[in-house]
Amino acid sequence: MHRACRNAPRLGTLRHRDVAKRMVKFMEVSTIGVSRDSQLRAGKILKAVSDGYKLNSTEVSTAKLFHFSRNKMVDRWGRLRDAVASTGAFSLPQFQPEYCNFMKEVTFPSPAFAWLKCEMGIKDCESLMREKYKILTRSGRHFRGGIGHVRISMLDRDETFDAFVDRLASV
Numbered sequence: 001m002h003r004a005c006r007n008a009p010r011l012g013t014l015r016h017r018d019v020a021k022r023m024v025k026f027m028e029v030s031t032i033g034v035s036r037d038s039q040l041r042a043g044k045i046l047k048a049v050s051d052g053y054k055l056n057s058t059e060v061s062t063a064k065l066f067h068f069s070r071n072k073m074v075d076r077w078g079r080l081r082d083a084v085a086s087t088g089a090f091s092l093p094q095f096q097p098e099y100c101n102f103m104k105e106v107t108f109p110s111p112a113f114a115w116l117k118c119e120m121g122i123k124d125c126e127s128l129m130r131e132k133y134k135i136l137t138r139s140g141r142h143f144r145g146g147i148g149h150v151r152i153s154m155l156d157r158d159e160t161f162d163a164f165v166d167r168l169a170s171v
Contacts, residue, residue, distance in 0.1 A: 066102065073110035076154050076161060080114060083169035090168070091117045114152045115140070125150045135167055 049065045084090045095109045116137070118125035124147045126139035140149030154161070 070103065070107075070110070073112075073154060074108075077108075077110040077114075079165050080154070080168075083165045084116070086169050087171045089118065089120055089122075089171050091119055110154075112153065112155050114154055115145070115149050116152055117149050123148060133167055133171060135164060 052064055053066075081092060084092050093115055097106045097108050099105070100107045116125070118128060122128055124139075126137050126147065129135040129137045129150060137150035137152055140146050140151065143151060152164070156164070
């Protein structure tokens with residue numbers, strides 16, 4: 001048995017057996033094929049990121065990984081919201097601002113995935129996006145949601161994200 005599986009929570013310790021089974025499956029799948037060398041390299045990278053925050057450097061905060069990432073995601077969510085608003089054919093969930101313990105300020109969430117809902121009576125959002133607009137998405141049915149929603153990654157390369165927003169805005 002894989003080392004991560006031996007340390008997995010016992011299925012009887014959680015109230016919802018289905019959730020527990022999915023947790024164990026995720027741990028199994030996410031650790032398959034990761035070499036020891038890769039794990040050590042990842043550990044060194046994480047240490048360097050952590051050390052960058054411990055030092056009292058005078059660097060601009062955007063030079064720090066999490067500040068840079070947050071700024072990138074805030075920008076992308078703003079651009080996506082503008083594109084969606086210009087079409088009238090889609091909608092996005094509205095988030096409430098929350099206090100961020102890491103940044104020590106109130107911020108709007110800007111998650112890694114966007115749930116886009118097709119409006120105007122469109123039943124199968126994934127098919128519409130793929131066939132008519134040549135935009136690849138994941139149907140909400142894969143995530144226990146309806147087919148009227150699609151999940152979009154906000155983490156792609158800048159060029160890919162720019163092309164996506166341009167196509168979406170032209171709908």
